[in-house]
């Protein structure tokens with residue numbers, strides 16, 4: 194497969210059972226083959242998207258000393274600001290050429306999870322940043338809920354199988370700034386090849402060139418979305434849970450050609466995580482004689498901690 198298939202969420206939420214089933218089949222097939230789809234018909238409207246980019250650009254344009262006020266120690270970069278070069282892909286020593294921000298869950302009616310998650314960080318200089326970030330978080334979370342419902346049906350589970358795991362889940366919205374490149378990077382790239390940690394990722398900002406996805410022949414193909422599309426991919430948690438039936442595809446963000454070094458890239462992934470006590474044990478329905486259980490039992494919380502250590506965001 195050399196292109197990313199495109200699907201429309203309005204088919205899934207229509208009351209037409211044929212359209213709904215077609216959506217389920219198309220997204221399931223895409224995730225078995227390439228692990229990525231471009232999705233139209235999501236819940237983010239144009240005004241929200243424009244406002245979000247405006248706020249994010251304002252934030253990353255703030256002086257470094259101000260941004261660093263929002264870099265919180267000892268929380269593995271899970272909220273607030275993470276400065277340039279700090280995160281590296283699993284197995285790579287060079288830091289990625291990016292800085293980013295994390296908005297986390299807005300917990301409802303659950304004191305235990307409120308205490309478990311780090312608190313969201315407010316940017317005093319930009320009151321709208323906090324408000325628009327929350328709105329986008331909620332719309333992406335809602336979109337992701339429907340995508341997971343479609344995948345539950347594809348896997349032969351109850352449609353609402355994932356709902357209780359993602360309600361108040363440990364999802365994060367990560368606006369990323371890849372600044373202009375000033376000198377020849379030695380080994381470093383904007384984002385080195387990696388698989389995402391979480392259940393699924395909804396990516397805003399894949400409209401320009403840069404994001405590449407590895408197909409099953411090992412070739413890198415460009416993943417470019419239309420203006421109204423989100424790129425959505427399977428992460429390692431869902432791939433484990435489904436015994437690799439749904440693929441967590443390796444992807445990267447390459448550096449632009451030299452004539453475009455002067456331009457920034459902004460992208461905004463929403464990493465959908467479940468609550469930390471969700472068991473990621475391989476689903477019975479995904480094991481058979483030809484596909485024995487390939488992953489050890491673990492929980493989402495244990496798996497996340499293991500991976501944040503590998504990314505250099507928390508110390509052992």
Ligand SMILES: O=C(O)CCC(=O)C(=O)O
Pocket residue numbers: 369384389396398399404444445446460461462
């Ligand atoms: O910037 C992008 O387009 C992709 C970023 C990404 O893959 C990630 O942050 O996991």
Ligand SMILES: [Fe+2]
Pocket residue numbers: 387388389394444
């Ligand atoms: Fe990624």
